[in-house]
Amino acid sequence: MVPECGGVRVQLSVGAPDGVGRRVVGVFSQVEGEGVWTRHASGVLSADVPGGGEGLGVWPPVGAVAVDVGGVYERLAGVGLEYGPVFQGVRAAWRRGDEVFAEVALGEEQ
Template sequence: MVGLAGVDGVLLTGRLSLVSHGWLADHVVWGVVVVPGAALVELVLRAGDGVGCGWLEELTLEVPLVVPERGGVQVQLSVGVPDGVGRRVVGVFSRLEGAEEESWVRNATGVLSVGGRGVVEGLGVWPPVGGVAVDVGGVYERLAGVGLEYGPVFRGVRAAWRRGDEVFAEVALAEEQRAEAGRFGLHPALLDAALH
């Protein structure tokens, strides 16, 4: 994280590759490794923590952040100056490593703030009262049929229940990923599985 001269914004830089972040290889969309939106949420929240804005108000995904089979992708997160109420605009950008003549691609934009965490009510009993069990067998085969190929790291759905318009899911991180889970606020594979 580097502070920008003359303003209260910051720039974070990094690199993603299948060698350094092998778990990303388990997130394939139409035959291409794509960084899941949940991982972008994690990156943006980490950037926000660094400037005292740990609340993500919104994140709009614009262009998929693709990880090449060989080599890596450079990533930059820009966090703008705070507005009158402490909100900051954030941008996620990428460029293939070695393609310095290419323009940076804006993958996502969002807003960080100093807002507080909401309280979730009614989850004191599990499974949810009044929930009807949903068969989750074959969910990943069905998703693969529409181009979303999830490897073992992202196959976290264990059970689900429906109560009216609400869906409740029980998800778990793959055993191999649990040792590294502490490096994340919430492991992106776990958050991504909750969306399945």
């Protein structure tokens, strides 16, 4: 949660490359005055693009199938992930195999 007043630190970490050049990344936050960091996202960066990156110059991506995003925030809240109005920016999404592509915008309050 973003507090009503005070600050929040945001940190992006990028690890050292592994034996094949991949780097682990993470996004963290810490409410000002608290010692606990919360991880919000993690992933891996790589120069290799699965499948060679075909179709990434076209939007939506070639071969991707539209995903219904109606009610996405209600479903996320049902599993314990609650987002305030400013963070409810998913406008459209597509799936291609294990990949998910999304159009995301700032909330109306921005």
